[in-house]
Amino acid sequence: MTRTSRTARVSRTARTARTSGMTADAVLPGGLRVRAAHAPGAPLAELRLVIPYARTEPALAAAQELLAACLGTGARDRSGRNVSRQDIADRAADLGAEFSTVVTAESLILSVSVLAPGLPGVLGLLADLLERPRYDEGELALARRRAAAAPRLPAPRVRLRRAALAHGFGPHPLTAEAGGTAPLLDVVSLRAEDLHALHARAVVPGGSSLVVLADEEPDAVLRAVGERLSAWTGGPSGLTLPSFAHPEPRPGRVRLTDGSGRGAGPEDEAGHDGDGGGQALVLSVGPAVPTADARHAPFHLAQLALGGYASARLAQRVRDRHGLAYAVSAGLRETGAGSWLEIACAGAPGRADRLADEISGCLRELAAEGPSPREVERARAYATGFTRFALATRAEEASALAGFTAVGLEADWLEEYRARLADVTAAEVAEAAASHLDPDRMVTATYEPRPAAPAPSAGRPAAPAPSRRPEPVSVPGPGPAPAALRRHPSDDLRHQKGALR
Structure with a gap:
């Protein structure tokens, strides 16, 4: 991709635009950042709108939950006519479009796939x-019933992560016990006016970004976006994650147990824990190098050599050699709060x-010796x-481009990153391992399910299961250690497909 530095005025609705080979960027008057990318010959256009939506204010948690479920179920068109869920579904079908929403720990993401001619529509x-949203009481009642039927308590894997992050980084919205989950009473008591008030504050262009990947010239796409979304105003909402209190985790040990006799099963596709069969869990959190940092590539290769794929060193040790774990992984996690290395294992109880x-x-061992040349390659x-x-x-490409845009990376960051990976030396990877894979700089959290109560004898009732929440116990470790951190996906992911069908 050839990069140029020229600045061009794309339309009256966009303040400025920067073109770069097959992409063009603009900022609309309302503050929406738009990136248009050219996908020659693509039969579909892909749109990704990323809106800051962090669960940082407990008083808003119930409204945030229901707004995400109800967004797209009603509106008013430009003539002022009320538009129902069915009207919206019919209009999307006429355009050959599918809408979906995803809520992460810090964003509300609207995804659209549409036949290329349907992009303006x-x-x-x-x-x-x-x-011009419309939150109908009937749709809200349906969302309340669904919320009442959904589990409200987080699974052990989620609680373990929160406990580890709380020990490592201190109090933070990501470490809160409720994790942004609203009490059911708050959810069922919400009214339509509450959602309209939250929409006016949170669903705004200030701080948001839109990516459009289409078989049209990027400048033409920017003009089309500007013509239709220039009247959207408001924000920023302030619903963004604050930075962690500490730049890197405070080392130590955390133990989490409960009396349910059930542990955490494998994660399902949405990122939630299944019921599973009472697994023991271990999660270690350590310092990391953020994606945008020039030193990220050596750290990335060290992390992969540790546990980034099925035959990595940690998997060979705990799964293949010792038979201790069913699942082993090591990866970078990044949010607006910071970045951290996360190592996770699941095995049999005990x-x-x-x-x-x-x-x-x-x-x-890896920090002291570094990966072998074969492991690095x-x-x-x-x-x-x-x-x-x-x-x-194309859908994956659009989602990746939206992620880069939301965190301020350039459109061609991935291409440049491939070149950086090729240039990394084994010595640089060894240095990154020595700096960031020292276990004395990590917090390690463990979860053990207590054995299930034995079946009651005939004629004797079973003892009631304890109802109190699991309690994390922090065990002091070595003092804090230095390093640097920052951003990537996170915690719970709620996927609501076909909200506009």
């Missing part, structure tokens, strides 16, 4: 939903402490391949 429909010891031993090949196959479809 979809932008008009999007304008109706964003600028093995959490042994797993934690083996993780520490593997980290200490395997990690490099995996990372380079992933940057290709993770973008195998």
